[in-house]
Amino acid sequence: MGLKSNLHNLKEKYKGTKMAPAFNAIHTFLYLPNETTHGGTHIKAADDLKRTMNTVIMALVPCLIFGIFNAGYQHYAAVDAAAGVIREASLFGNFLTWDNFVVGAWTVLPLVIVSYGVGLIVEFIFAVIKGHEVEEGYLVTGMLVPLIVPVDIPLWMLAVAVIFGVVIGKEVFGGTGMNILNPALTIRAFLFFAYPTWMSGDKVWVHEAVERAGTADAISGETILGAYAQNSSLAGIDYMDMFFGYIPGSVGETSKLLIIIGALFLIFTKVGSWRIIVSTLIGALTMGLIFNGVVDAGWIGESSKFYGLMNVPFWQHLIIGSILFGAVYMATDPVTASQTNKGKWIYGFLIGFISIMIRVFNPAYPEGVFLAILLMNVFAPTIDHYVIQGNVKRRMKRLKVKTA
């Protein structure tokens, strides 16, 4: 008599009652169910929803661990900088240290716990009311949410946003698989518009920067993207630091190296669509090149408020901000993305293109990636519709030529 049979007995006991979905969810989350399907023909496939979700979570775990250390590292680096000491980042020298881990875990893990706790409670409540099984959809959303918010976001705000995102972004449309908008980005958008002072600016990205503001111990927490948007000079920026992720930013989006590894993992397991990832990057680079061309042609002078971001070499757009994270983990969400192959190219390209456009033209929203993805989420079915209609027309033409 282990845990499994206990859970099975509980499930049998509550079968047919209101709370059944809740017990079923716990049981099937931990173990294979005892029953097999009966009757009818069925296809056996290994790639069910749970495997897909787990693969994405596995690809996200390195980002989370890096984010924990980075939260601590940025805190101590900012404290040092305030005292006049400039740090040189090194992985084993001053990054993977116990101190960094303690500070990071203390700030990041509560975000993870709140995100999963609140989100799953909402999911369970809806499953019980509507009488369907609890869906796995929230497992990935719950992991993404802590990775795309600033470290010091108050926990109650996160909880409110998660409730909003899961209910308005997903449940009203009918739950997992039916949502139009990516729930994790809905949560971020809610936070961004509801509490802008906690989601942007030069204070929120480093632990304790807000509390220390205005005191003798004040530390700076500006992101590189924010600095560019303000047209301020960026002395001593190290591109390798940006690539490896030793920079301030949302919890999980700083390390481009780990995101690329996660992307390769998703592409290799065929969970993420390489078409979307590649076309998003192409779209971003195209827009970056256009802006560089505009600056080279002399249409935009140094006095312009767009100059700072327009003058960024086009390839650097990929390593500042979270375009890479968005392209790999957000744009590829199979529910909200385009389904057709040609549609995926268009969808991804426009995400990249619009992201950089928002980033440059609206200094108030330097992080345009989430807005671009949400916008394209809305248009994804339209793109699919026209791709399919185009296909139908072409085939009809072929048919007419044959019969004629």
Place this chain on the structure above:
Amino acid sequence: MGLLSKKDAKLITDPLADNNPITIQVLGICSALAITAELKASLVMGIAVLFVLGIGNVVISLMRNIIPSKIRIIVQLIVVAALVIIVDQVLKAFAYELSKTLSVFVGLIITNCIIMGRFEAFALGNGPWRSFLDGIGNALGYAVILIIVGFFRELLGSGTLFGIPVLGDPIEKTGVYSIGYENNGFMLMPPMALIIVGLIIWVQRSRNKALIED
């Protein structure tokens, strides 16, 4: 209800719940989204529509037998426009600040679908007394939703009701702000009004399944 017969009373109570102009017929949404960031503006807008629709319905009903049906829309527009101008001028004279908050939306009462809808659907075919009740009922149904939306948007967005702080001072950090609460800026934007109206529709239809359309 000694004053009203059962049938007449239904004219007022129906639009308040199961035949609400905003949540069931989904009319007059634009103004409901635009001006509900403050409770006071919602209330005044509700009263303005009450005035225009109540009197307008009676006027149209009195004229219903002499309006040629080919030009009835023009006649209806003239009646609404005259009433709206009265409301607008009264607001400008006695509540100038408020009329600035409401800006063009008082003028746009003319295009509010609820009003033309009631003229067309009710006043053209019923007597003045019943038309009056119908106008009052529909305007109240409109006002109720506006006030509910305005209540939540002002309370959660600015922490005030009718401009009076009820949750404490956000700058001095008193009241609930002392424990870290902050105003929700999203509430002040029109999209959130749409979401609140959506939530009201959701609650209403899950309480009364007969309202769900296929």
